[in-house]
Amino acid sequence: MPRSKGGVCLLVGTKKGGFVFTSDSKRKEWKVTGPHLKGNEIYHMAYDARNGAILASVVSGHWGPTVARSEDMGGSWKESRTPPRFPKGTGLSVARVWQIRPGPEDHPGVVYAGVEPACLFKSDDWGKSWEVNEALLNHKTRKKWQPGGGGLCLHTIIVTAKRPGRMHVAISAVGTLRTDDDGESWRFQNKNVIVGDQPNKYPEYGTCVHKLAISPSTPDLIYQQNHTGVYRSDDAGDGWIDIRNNLPSRFGFPVAADANDPKRAYLAPLEGDFSRIPKDGHFGIREKSPSRGAR
Amino acid sequence: MTKTCCLNSAPLQIRGLIRVRLTAQLREYANGAREVDLDSAADLRTMVSKLDQSYPGIGGRIVDDQGKIRAHVNVFVNSENSRELKNENTPLRDGDVVHILPSVSGG
Numbered sequence: 252m253p254r255s256k257g258g259v260c261l262l263v264g265t266k267k268g269g270f271v272f273t274s275d276s277k278r279k280e281w282k283v284t285g286p287h288l289k290g291n292e293i294y295h296m297a298y299d300a301r302n303g304a305i306l307a308s309v310v311s312g313h314w315g316p317t318v319a320r321s322e323d324m325g326g327s328w329k330e331s332r333t334p335p336r337f338p339k340g341t342g343l344s345v346a347r348v349w350q351i352r353p354g355p356e357d358h359p360g361v362v363y364a365g366v367e368p369a370c371l372f373k374s375d376d377w378g379k380s381w382e383v384n385e386a387l388l389n390h391k392t393r394k395k396w397q398p399g400g401g402g403l404c405l406h407t408i409i410v411t412a413k414r415p416g417r418m419h420v421a422i423s424a425v426g427t428l429r430t431d432d433d434g435e436s437w438r439f440q441n442k443n444v445i446v447g448d449q450p451n452k453y454p455e456y457g458t459c460v461h462k463l464a465i466s467p468s469t470p471d472l473i474y475q476q477n478h479t480g481v482y483r484s485d486d487a488g489d490g491w492i493d494i495r496n497n498l499p500s501r502f503g504f505p506v507a508a509d510a511n512d513p514k515r516a517y518l519a520p521l522e523g524d525f526s527r528i529p530k531d532g533h534f535g536i537r538e539k540s541p542s543r544g545a546r
Numbered sequence: 547m548t549k550t551c552c553l554n555s556a557p558l559q560i561r562g563l564i565r566v567r568l569t570a571q572l573r574e575y576a577n578g579a580r581e582v583d584l585d586s587a588a589d590l591r592t593m594v595s596k597l598d599q600s601y602p603g604i605g606g607r608i609v610d611d612q613g614k615i616r617a618h619v620n621v622f623v624n625s626e627n628s629r630e631l632k633n634e635n636t637p638l639r640d641g642d643v644v645h646i647l648p649s650v651s652g653g
Binding site for chain 1: 571572602603606607608610611612613614616618619648649651
């Protein structure tokens with residue numbers, strides 16, 4: 252359990268429900284509960300360390316999407332009273348929630364949700380009700396956004412208490428955006444990110460970001476796994492540096508930043524979009540840090 | 547007015563009300579009720595709105611953000627699929643029986 256020292260909680264979403272794995276600091280034995288919200292696709296689950304609740308993105312093939320919360324580690328669930336829904340007249344309808352991100356410590360009750368079609372929603376009451384982010388909904392470039400293979404989804408939300416008002420979001424295949432005024436305005440941050448075989452290889456937007464990860468201790472340091480490469484930004488996304496180096500492939504989906512060492516990140520490269528398996532069929536954890544070198 | 551529900555072998559007699567029959571997934575919103583009676587509603591859109599007022603959350607499972615009946619949800623007015631009528635604009639009359647069912651779909 253996260254509330255016990257050294258304990259760990261692993262939340263797993265599947266097409267048939269969600270699972271909660273817990274273990275103590277030794278991690279030799281695990282307890283598992285689930286499937287929770289049985290029969291529904293669980294696109295994402297998030298643990299809110301501020302109040303111990305679990306939030307889940309729930310998608311029913313028949314009945315549409317919603318967000319559910321559990322205050323007893325999955326023992327019981329309640330759906331959002333007002334789930335993420337686009338305003339009438341926009342012509343948009345939420346297909347699914349891709350990511351749920353609890354807000355910073357000093358913003359109790361604030362939770363964010365990234366949805367498909369790409370937009371951001373905010374809750375001020377721990378995920379019970381949601382409001383669309385108008386600035387992103389009405390972004391001047393929205394009509395030119397095109398979906399990636401997984402859809403036009405806002406799949407990554409980064410918030411940090413160390414940079415009040417700042418937030419990063421990532422959209423396939425649009426790119427990375429940042430706000431410094433708590434979501435009142437957004438600007439693209441795709442400098443030096445290549446898009447491949449297009450006339451303009453470095454466009455302002457239209458880059459296929461797959462995931463962002465921020466260093467907990469160094470909030471200006473961000474890692475990016477993109478469709479076309481692996482990048483690092485040392486200036487909160489203003490510019491990106493290609494760090495593929497000796498990775499077996501530039502393609503992959505996840506990236507995670509080390510909880511303690513800001514210079515260390517973890518990736519899982521795949522052969523490519525055409526073959527989503529590890530290079531040569533060998534799964535490995537790729538690590539690169541100045542102290543240990545590449546392994 | 548007397549209406550006969552063709553999706554149920556038992557004839558049904560109700561007056562001045564719209565009767566809504568709920569599938570298992572939707573009963574969770576209605577405290578387990580298999581069917582609920584609503585005051586008159588001009589059309590399906592209004593009926594869903596009234597249903598949601600009584601049982602918050604249920605409306606968003608039937609219609610999408612723009613108020614359209616979800617692609618894999620079927621709403622029958624008596625024996626007629628609303629898709630063959632006027633979708634969410636299908637008019638209702640007192641005594642109508644509305645069935646809300648998921649499509650037989652999956653994969």
